[in-house]
Amino acid sequence: MSDTLTEAREFVRGRARRPLFVFGALLLLSVPILAPSQSSLATEALIFGLFAISVDVVLGYAGLLTLAPAAFFGLGAYSVAKVVVDYGQSFWLGFPVAVVLAIVMAVIVGYVPIKRRIGDVYFVLFTLAFGAIAYDFTFVTTSVTGGSDGLGFFSPPEVLGLDLGGSTPYYYFTLLVVAVFGIGLYVLIKSDYGDVLQATRQNELRMRYLGYDTNRELMIAWVVSAVVSALAGAVYVGSIGIASPSLISFALTGDVIIWIIVGGTGTLLGPFAAAIGLVFMQEVLQSIWLEGYRLLLGLLFVIFVFALPDGIMGFIRGKE
Helix, strand or coil: CHHHHHHHHHHHHHHHHHHHHHHHHHHHHHHHHHCHHHHHHHHHHHHHHHHHHHHHHHHHHCCCCCCCHHHHHHHHHHHHHHHHHHCCCCHHHHHHHHHHHHHHHHHHHHHHHHHCCCCHHHHHHHHHHHHHHHHHHHHHCHHHHCHHHCEECCCCCEECCEECCCHHHHHHHHHHHHHHHHHHHHHHHHCHHHHHHHHHHHCHHHHHHCCCCHHHHHHHHHHHHHHHHHHHHHHHHHHHCEECHHHHCHHHHHHHHHHHHHHCCCCCHHHHHHHHHHHHHHHHHHCCCCCHHHHHHHHHHHHHHHCCCCHHHHHHHHHC
16 A cells, blocks of 8 residues: 555656656756857756766765766866867767776776775775876876866867857757766666666665675666766867866866755756756856855855755655
């Protein structure tokens, strides 16, 4: 009986949310029409929203705290910039390069702490080391990364006669990428694999006893997260035209973790919405008080960790 009531509640909640999803989709589609001057900022917000979703897969669902999300984001950005600026190749070639490098680096970084079962603490330390090495690498290898000056400037090419270098066309290109990968991650998480992943996070030992290869499931989540993060970085560098060390900095890592905490870990939609909202908030605060955004993030982190640990989505669900 209780299972039937639960299913009924979920059905009703799903029907109630559909108009909100439709409204949100229409709003995103109409941004360049309603606020053409904000197209570039909206593009940035969408990309960071996808970035937050990708990190939430490994943090919120797999339960692995990573301190290297910005390293993969920057890896994607530098892959595209390197292919275009230094090798004079197609902008699109940078995307598969970013995916391959992300997979290789994710396996190198994650294999020992995940496959060898040496503990979550070591996973954090491995990702911390990788993030630090990647950040320093951009400064010490000037011939490869351009050092503090970065790699740029360039613009995306034309596609079917449409110049993606314009803010509006690139916004819709970004929206398409975010929709495809965002929905893809949602479908993945809502599948049986997502259930196994969440059960592994809650009780890994029990899942092993049930015959599941938990190391494989966690490794898949880690690699998927790294790949989507790199793709987000690849799309981002196309919008700004330059890859710089700031895209690999720990400041960006801290930002995305706070977005996830504020939105609600393990919800996807929460981190996506929080990232978009806080990116716009950053733009507003920078015109008023340059350091105001960092202060806001610090306050939000403290408030949500101690008062609202389930984030905004958890609070909303608790009210339903």
